[in-house]
Amino acid sequence: MYTEYTEYMKDGFFIAQTDKRPIYLQIMEQIKQRIAVGDWTEGQGIPSIRQLAADAGVSVITVKRAYLELEREGVIVTHQGKGSHVGSNAGLGTKIREQELDQHLAQAARLGTLMGLGPEDLEKRLRAAQDRLARSEEEFV
Amino acid sequence: MTDLAVKLDGVGKKYRFFQLEKICLKIPRGTIMGLIGPNGAGKSTTIRILMGLVHQDCGDVQVLGRRMPAEQVAAKWDIGFASEDMRLYDGMTLGWHMSFIQSIYPTWDTAYAQVLLKRFGVRAEQKIKGLSHGQRVKAALLLVLARRPKLLVLDEPTTGLDPVARHEILRELTAVMEDEDRTILFSSHHTQDVEQISDRITFIDRGRIIDSMDKEIYLDRWKRLRLEVPSGIEIPALPGIIGIKRTGRLAVAIANAFVPDLPNAYESSGARVQAVEDMTLEEIFVANVEHSREEVEA
The missing domain is CATH 3.40.50.300 (P-loop containing nucleotide triphosphate hydrolases)
Incomplete structure (x- = not known):
């Protein structure tokens, strides 16, 4: 039997101590994930800054920053005094996934440069990673 | 009120x-x-x-x-x-x-x-x-x-x-x-x-x-920069940097007033910036206390 956590991770937002990124980035990512998987849909109202801060157990200023950045990216829309909702940007979920992929690729490119790898070397490694993933999925089937 | x-x-x-x-x-x-x-x-x-x-x-x-x-x-x-x-x-x-x-x-x-x-x-x-x-x-x-x-x-x-x-x-x-x-x-x-x-x-x-x-x-102002400095190259003293530690060709610089131009300034002096890292409050705490004590004693 599983414990249904209610107090810890009240609303499913949580801060990972092993995650070295700033807390506001973690909050941003968890909001984007909700939109990417379709739990939060276009135009849907989202919690107020103070509400989400209380739910996630983090400071108001941190959530405020996450909301500001999400607004800048067009992920959410905030109306003064009316709260925020998910942007009505078609295909937002896909865009978020793509953005995430681009971030990982940028990281890979940076490490590649550091190691002196050319584009072909990186491509080879990417293919190898895809092969490994396909093999591990076969094992599960 | x-x-x-x-x-x-x-x-x-x-x-x-x-x-x-x-x-x-x-x-x-x-x-x-x-x-x-x-x-x-x-x-x-x-x-x-x-x-x-x-x-x-x-x-x-x-x-x-x-x-x-x-x-x-x-x-x-x-x-x-x-x-x-x-x-x-x-x-x-x-x-x-x-x-x-x-x-x-x-x-x-x-x-x-x-x-x-x-x-x-x-x-x-x-x-x-x-x-x-x-x-x-x-x-x-x-x-x-x-x-x-x-x-x-x-x-x-x-x-x-x-x-x-x-x-x-x-x-x-x-x-x-x-x-x-x-x-x-x-x-x-x-x-x-x-x-x-x-x-x-x-x-x-x-x-x-x-x-x-x-x-x-x-938290945004504090960053740790990892540098690769070819031998013979002096690391310049840059504003916003409160400390630097060099061992051989590698160096770690701590900034308490980071600006996006800072890595470029290092690059143009001949150093390579390998990474710009965020710091936890704990790391900032230690760096800050050490630094402010040095300043008081200086």
């Missing part, structure tokens, strides 16, 4: 072996301020002065618009204060304490007190002397929280608690902030707690305030 819940202006206090330099501190209403600093830095002295428990030698103290210590009686209706040395009556139950506080403070919220009992896992029938350290801390906090004070002042609220109790308390403090009219000042050694729940951070060391500002801005 001012927008500041707390305002200290040139507040000093001299003891035989310790001196609080003329400190200035502002806490806007609706925010959580985390007060951090090493042992004996002046955190508790600052808190005691603003509570009117210790009288300053000089300077102005205003709490919720009232001058301290002169107007402390009036101010304390709206302030909830909890510290480790807060005395509860050992032979009495928690419930007795609850009725006692309720009889004094008209703002006591009975329903909220019941919720807190449950959340904190303590029972009203328990006598104080039978409580563990963690339960005592939670009991003391419950007595303060259920009054729903406008300002909460907590001296080391999470010290000596197990992870579950610590988590419960941090949760409750962030829940308080759903009401934007309320303010919290808390001191802590636990930098991770401060990083997670505070809106603003104040650093104290050796009786001086080193920094006091918005947490997000503060």
